[in-house]
Amino acid sequence: MTAHIALEKVSLTFAAKPQPLTVLQNISLALSPGEFVVLLGPSGCGKSTILNLVAGFTKPDSGQVLAGGKAVQQPGPSRGMIFQQPNLFPWLSVLDNVTFGPRLGKHLKDEVNAQALDWLTRVGLKGFEHHAPWQLSGGMKQRVALARAWLPGPDVLLLDEPFGALDAQTRLMMQELLREAWLETRTTLLFVTHDVEEALFLADRILVMSARPGKIVEEITLPFGRDRDIETIAGHPQYSDIKQHVLHRVRLEAKRHLS
Numbered sequence: 606m607t608a609h610i611a612l613e614k615v616s617l618t619f620a621a622k623p624q625p626l627t628v629l630q631n632i633s634l635a636l637s638p639g640e641f642v643v644l645l646g647p648s649g650c651g652k653s654t655i656l657n658l659v660a661g662f663t664k665p666d667s668g669q670v671l672a673g674g675k676a677v678q679q680p681g682p683s684r685g686m687i688f689q690q691p692n693l694f695p696w697l698s699v700l701d702n703v704t705f706g707p708r709l710g711k712h713l714k715d716e717v718n719a720q721a722l723d724w725l726t727r728v729g730l731k732g733f734e735h736h737a738p739w740q741l742s743g744g745m746k747q748r749v750a751l752a753r754a755w756l757p758g759p760d761v762l763l764l765d766e767p768f769g770a771l772d773a774q775t776r777l778m779m780q781e782l783l784r785e786a787w788l789e790t791r792t793t794l795l796f797v798t799h800d801v802e803e804a805l806f807l808a809d810r811i812l813v814m815s816a817r818p819g820k821i822v823e824e825i826t827l828p829f830g831r832d833r834d835i836e837t838i839a840g841h842p843q844y845s846d847i848k849q850h851v852l853h854r855v856r857l858e859a860k861r862h863l864s
């Protein structure tokens with residue numbers, strides 16, 4: 606199958622002081638259409654930089670970044686991004702936050718509003734469309750961000766530690782919500798986290814990165830199936846071994862980073 610997203614021999618050095626900083630060196634990776642891939646790796650190894658490259662915010666010094674077989678030239682609605690902070694406009698209602706992008710593109714207001722209400726219902730925010738962001742909890746704000754990212758029907762969603770600031774209970778609910786929306790839409794997801802359990806629950810495949818300059822040092826395809834459940838996954842016969850292995854690998858790379 607043709608890769609939906611690909612980095613081919615990508616290198617990137619930032620012009621930093623006192624010396625340039627090589628963040629990625631000759632890194633390659635590929636995601637199939639509809640795949641859910643999680644990136645794990647030490648702080649500063651270049652995970653967000655990879656998302657920024659795929660989003661089109663940054664360009665590589667060498668190598669290629671491809672989406673749907675074409676070189677990524679600039680950001681576009683087919684590649685959405687969700688950050689740790691929901692970044693909502695405080696002066697706009699929930700509905701206006703969700704519809705902001707499509708309305709800028711002069712899409713029909715009634716049609717966009719109907720789709721936005723549909724997404725707000727899916728993320729459990731029916732009845733909150735006229736609330737202001739300050740009237741919402743952190744988890745509710747991140748639900749708005751999910752609805753906003755999914756509204757334009759992106760082919761790819763890039764998620765940069767989207768649940769990192771949430772409490773454990775809310776995080777679990779958001780993970781389940783994300784999986785449901787992903788299974789329904791078949792969007793290709795590239796998700797960055799530091800949380801190994803989160804990676805195990807969410808991913809089809811985990812990519813472990815080395816310390817900077819970041820490379821993929823291990824790839825683990827999870828055997829849990831797509832129809833998994835947060836309450837039963839830990840009972841899978843391979844869960845403990847895989848968790849231990851991934852934890853060990855991630856800690857090893859983090860130690861290398863510090864030594």
Ligand SMILES: Nc1ncnc2c1ncn2[C@@H]1O[C@H](COP(=O)(O)OP(=O)(O)OP(=O)(O)O)[C@@H](O)[C@H]1O
Pocket residue numbers: 619620621626628646647648649650651652653654655
């Ligand atoms: N635009 C930039 N200019 C200069 N340096 C940058 C720029 N963007 C990122 N960096 C540096 O590149 C390195 C990699 O950053 P990146 O955010 O990709 O790491 P990360 O793996 O996502 O880290 P974390 O897990 O801590 O979020 C860091 O040292 C960062 O300071």
